Amino acid sequence: MKQVFSAFALLKQGLAGQRGWREQWRSPEPKSAYDAVIIGGGGHGLGTAYHLASEHRLANVAVLEKGWIGGGNTGRNTTIIRSNYLFDESTALYDHALKLWEGLSQVLNYNVMFSARGVMMLAHTVHDVQIIKRHVHANRCNGVDNEWLTPKEAKAFCPPLNVEDNIRYPVMGAALQRRGGTARHDAVAWGYARAADTLGVDIIENCEVTGILRDAAGHVEALETSRGLIRTRKIGVCAAGHTSVIMNRVGVRLPLESFPLQALVSEPIKPVLPCVVMSNGIHAYVSQSDKGELVIGAGTDAYTSYTQRGALHVNTHTLEAICELFPTFRRLQMLRNWGGIVDVTPDRSPIIAKTPVPGLYVNCGWGTGGFKATPGSAQVFAWTIAKDEPHPINAPFTIERFRDGTLIDEAAAAAVAH
Amino acid sequence: MLLIECPYCGVRPELEFVYGGEAHIARPAAEAKATDAQWADYLYARTNTRGVHAERWRHTRGCGRFFNALRDTMTDQFVATYRIGEARPADAAPEGNP
DSSP, rough: OOOOOOOOOHHHHHHHHOOOOOSSSSOOOOSOOOSSEEHHHHHHHHHHHHHHHHHHHHSEEEEOOOOOOTGGGGGTOOOOOOOOOSSSHHHHHHHHHHHHHHHHHHHHTTTOBBBOOOOEEEEEEEEHHHHHHHHHHHHHHHOOOOOOHHHHHHHHSTTTTOOOOTTTOOOOOEEETOOOEEEOHHHHHHEEEEEETTOOOOEEEEEEEEEEEEEETSSSSEETTTTTTEEEEEEEEEOGGGHHHHTTTOOOOOOOOOEEEEEEEEEOOSSSSOSEEEEEETEEEEEEEETSSSEEEEEOOOOOOOOOOOOOHHHHHHHHHHHHOOOOGGGGEEEEEEEEEEEEEESSEEEEEESTTTTEEEEETTTTGGGGGGHHHHHHHHHHHHHHHTTTTTTOOOOOOHHHTTOOOHHHHHHHHH | EEEEEEETTTTEEGOOEEEEESSOOOOOOGGOOHHHHHHHHHTTTOOOOOOEEEEEHHHEETTOOOEEEEETTTTTOOEEEETTSSSOOOTOOOOOOO
C-alpha cells in the first residue's frame, strides 16, 4: 500500500514514536520475464522506469543496478540545474527538464529540495563577454530566461564574489539564469525509486548484466545477469560511464569515451554563497549545499578511465580559481573528494535513441552534466522505449548524427565540457 | 598524478604529457570510396575499453614525440609504453571488456 508523506503523516508518526514507517521500496527477487528492463539504477534509469509505468502503463518493468541505486553519478555530481544552452535542440531538451524539476517534489510526493537560487556564469575576457552575451540572446529567443549582469550587479546578487580588477582573470560581467539552481541528488534517486516501486516496478540491486541475447531476427530477447536469465523484448541502457561496456557486448560501437570527473566539498559553514557560480573560462563550479558545505566541481582527467578517482592537480587547479574569485574561502578546509565516470560524446550532447539492435535503446553521453536533465531525459527516453520511436524533443539526439554530420555541438559553443 | 615512461626520455610526471586518445585506429585507405559510416567509425566511434587499453600520448613538454602505451583503465597502471610504428606488445593481456 502506498505510504504518503505529508505533514499529517509526520504528526501521526511522531505521536506513534516514529515506529510506523515502512521501507520506501521493495527488494524483490528478479522475475523470469519483464515487458521492459532498464539497465542502470541512477536518476535517469529510475525515472525512465517511473515514466514507463505511470505514463505508458507498462505493468511489468524492472530496473537492474550493478551496485546500489543512486551510487553512481547521481550520488556523485554537484547537483547544478540550468537550461541556458546555446542550440535550439539542447535548449528544448534541458528546459523540458527544468520545467519538470519545478513540480517534481509534488509529482513524486518526495522532497527533492529543488532550489531555484539562480545560476551565474562569469565572463573574464572579451571573448567570454561576447560568447556569453550570445548565449543570453539565444536563450531569450528560445523563451528561456537568462540575463546579462555588470560586475557591480553580479556582486549585488552574489556578495562574496571578488569583482576587483586586480586579479588574474577579473570578472567582466556574468549571465544569470534565475530559474536555475540545485536539488538534492540522493532524493532524486530515492523519490523516483519509491514512485516507480509503488506502480509495480521491480528495483533489483546488486544485479550485473553480463550478456544480451538476441533471437534469430536479431531482436533482443533476454539478459544474462549475475542473478539469472531475464527474458524481455525491450531493453533501455542508462549506464552512464559504463555504457560502452554493455554496448560492446552486442557489437555496437558508440562515439563515447569515459573519463573520471572529480568533485569535492568543504567543511560545513553558515550560509555564505546565495547562488550557483560557474566559470567555464577559469574552470570553477561552486554552490553551497543546505548542509552548509561548499560543493565544488573539478574537471575531468585527461585520459579515459573507469577507476572513479582522479589526480590531485585537477582539483588544485579548480581550488586556485575559486580562491581567487572568493578570497574569503581561502581559510576553508576541504572535507572529502571523489570521482565519477562520465561518458563523453565528441559534440558534448547526449544520445537518447534507438540503436541498430531492435528492442535495444540507449540513453548516454551526458558527459559532465547529466544530472540537470534527469526528469526530462527520463520522460523522453520512456516515450522512445514505449513507442519504439523518439519523442520530438529527443529526435535530434541520435547515434546517426555522427554519420550524417548533424552534430549538436555544445562542445564548441561552451569551449569546455559543460 | 600518473608517472609515465616516455620510450625516449624515461619516467616523467603526467603534466609533461598530452593524452592522444585510442591508438591503432587506421584511417580509411580508399578515402574517395569510404562511406559516411566508415568515416564516422574512424572519426568518432571508440572501443572505450574497460581493461587494458592501447592509447597514444605525446611528450609535449619533453621530447615532443608521440608514442603508444598500454594502460589498465580499471587501475590506471601502465602495462607498457612503445614507439610509434612498433607492434602492440604481445605479452599484454588481450584488449576487450572483461
